[in-house]
Amino acid sequence: MKLMPKLSNLILCTLLVIITAIPLTAQEKTLTWDELAEQYECPEWFRDAKFGIWFHWGPQAAPEQGGGWYARHMYMQDVGRQTFGKMAYPYHLMAYGHPSExxxxxxxNTWKAENFDAEALINFSKENGAKYIVALANHHDHFDLxxxxxxxxxxxNVGPKKDxxxxxxxxxxxxxxxxxxxxHDDRFLNWWKPAFGSDKDGKYAGVPYDARLTKADGKGTWWEGLDPKDLYGPAPEDRTPEIIEDIKKNWLKRHIELVDKYKPDxxxxxxxxxxxxxxxxxxxxKLYNNSLSENGKIDAVMLLKRKAKGTVNEVESGGSxxxxxxxxxxxxxxxxxxYKKDRHLTHNARTILEMLIEAVSKNGNLLLSMELNPDGTIPHEIKKSVVIVGDWLKINGEAIYGTRPWKVFGDGKSVRGEEVETVEGELRNATANQKHGEHFNQRTTATPAFANDEVRFTTKADDFYIxxxxxxxxxxVIPSFGKSSEVSPGTLKGLTQLYDGRKVSFKQxxxxxxxxxxAVNGDSYPVVLKAKFKK
Structure with a gap:
């Protein structure tokens, strides 16, 4: 029996719709957060990369002084214990005028990033050892980059007029x-509260700062059509639960767009x-489902400062x-x-290498914030340090990239908890800082030098690096490598300097x-010894 032509065409179209809908439905199916977190493992690319460079850069780089929270501290005559921002208010008066005006x-609006060259910055970072790049999307100042x-x-829309x-x-x-x-946008409401205040004394006592301005006040100004409330948030007295909920929903839309548009790893x-x-x-x-869809696996990383299932832990200005x-x-x-010209550098090439080696020996990575001038160029003294780090990695990267930690991360006086005599002759307990939390326990240019017996370990297949x-x-002496040590890797067959292959004598x-x-001439950066053990 033959079907009528119209009926036949209708059935055919219906089948095509059903067939084409099957893969589409499967493709659009996304996993819940719990399902994603349950299967999550840190991607191998991240574990192998070890060293990344971060461009933590935005409009707060424009003022030459005043600390990293300039946008907040410029509205505070007294910054209390946040002394890193003590220059912000007086500098602002001198450079720009009163914050009410x-x-x-x-x-x-003054920040133009006129010499910003992303390609040059990325190529410089890659040339000097970075395996991944991170950029600031927004800070506590609630400004999207x-x-x-x-x-x-x-x-x-504002400032550089660049994405x-x-x-x-x-x-x-x-x-x-x-x-x-x-x-870094989640705290902007409380962070911006000083912008709604006024001077407590002096010529402008009681005159509201500019966060109190309205959209209508912008008529005839450069910011006409923009609403200060969208930047600073609503005035503290107007922050109802409903308004705060709307702010959270807006945050969600902005960050879903960030993840979808730029597809970060x-x-x-x-x-x-x-x-x-x-x-x-x-x-x-959304980040993980996007990665799963594009790569067939979750190949993305979510970093948080606390340890949470499905994420990777981040330690600020410190190490494990x-x-x-x-x-x-x-x-x-x-x-x-x-970058601020009134602040000394916390790090140089020595301390960056120390922090990198410390992290890698303990199963971690190092992300270095390479601060930029307001115009988008690298300050000379920062560039100099990063180049030295890059030169070291060109020679010794074998002991860093793609490695995994050993049974213990290292040996030496600080590991054993012994006192270390510094160059200045002072005594300190090398483990004193380790009694505190891990955030902000970093080694800096002010930290006394390591003792001469301080070593860290990394491994790669059958290769062992000291x-x-x-x-x-x-x-x-390295006690961990004693033949009777509980963690001994075995009998050492050979030891060479990685950078020149020169044999190093030893007794086990x-x-x-x-x-x-x-012999080492003067001060030296860390030296890598490649070891071969008999199993």
Whole structure:
């Protein structure tokens, strides 16, 4: 029996719709956060990369002085215990005028990033050892550095008139590196409260700062059509639960767009918990589902300052006190996160290498914030240090990239808890800082040098690396490698300097491994010894 032509065509069309809908439905199915967290494992690319460079840069870089929280502290005559921002208010008066007349919204307008060259910055980072790049998407100042559809105060509309994140992302992909973004926006409501105040004394006592201005006040100004409330948030007395909920929903829209538009491999929320609770989880869910769809596996990283299932732990301005089972990341910066000429550098090449080696030996990565001048160029003294780090990695990267930790992370006086005599002749307990938390326990330019017997260990397949942190010519002992040690890797067959293949003499006994380091001229950066053990 033949079907009527019209009926036949109708059935055929119906079948085509059903068939084509099957893969579409499967493709659109996304996993819940709990399902994603249950199967999550830190990606191998992140574990192998070890060293990343972070461009923590934005309009707060425009003022030359005043600390990393300039936008907040410029509204505070007294910063209390936050002394890193003590210059912000007086500097602002001198450079820009009173914050009732020239506020942070106006500082944003002065920031033009006129020499910003994402390609040059990424190529410099890659040349000097970075395996992934991270860029600041927004800070506590509530200013988006990307083409945001849901927030008018962004770098495309105001200031540079550039999609900063977009340019970084394109240059990073072209360089063949992984790309990440960071968001620090969750605290902006409380962070901005001083902007709604006024001077307590002096000529402008009682005159409201510019956060009290309205959209109507902008008529005839450069910011006409923009609403200060969208930047600073509503006045504290107007923050009803409903308004705060709307702010959270707006945060969600902005960050879903950030994840969808720029497809980062890594996302860091600057907080100990997911930003705004379930909203933060939803953004992470989107990040992971996107990665799962594109890669067939979750190949993305979500960083939090607390240890949470489905994420990787981040330690700010510090490092782990122990060898960790799960991968983690240390983050450090040169001054106060935004480059300021009135602040000394917290780090140099020596301390960056020490923090990197410490992290890698304990199953972690190091993310270095390379602060930029307001115009987008690298300050000379920062560039100099990063080049030295890059030169060291060109020679010794074999002991860093793609490695895994050993049974213990290292040996030496600080590991054993012994007192260390510094160059200045002072005595300190090398483990004193380790009694405190891990955040902000970093080694800095003010930290006394390591003892000569301080070593860290990394491994790669059958290769074993002993990294001597502060090498001096002469003998020193590593008790961990004693033949009777509980963690002994076995009998040592050979020991060479990685950078020149020169053999290093040693003696191994039950009590330890005695290494006779070749002479070192003056101060030296860490030296890597490649060891072969008989199994």
């Amino acid at each position: 020239f506020g942070f919204k106006d500082v944003i 990307f083409d945001s559809s849901y927030h008018p105060w962004n770098s495309v 900063i994140i977009g340019e970084f992302e394109t240059a990073t992909r072209n360089a063949g590196l992984k790309f990440g973004v960071t968001s 890594l996302l860091y929320n600057d907080g100990f918990n997911f930003t705004y609770g379930e909203y933060g989880k939803e953004v992470t869910r 006190n122990t060898l960790r089972e799960y991968p983690w990341q240390s983050e450090i910066t040169f001054t106060d996160w935004f 990294i001597v942190m502060n090498p001096k010519g002469g003998e020193f 006994s039950n009590k330890g491994l005695t290494i006779n380091m070749p």
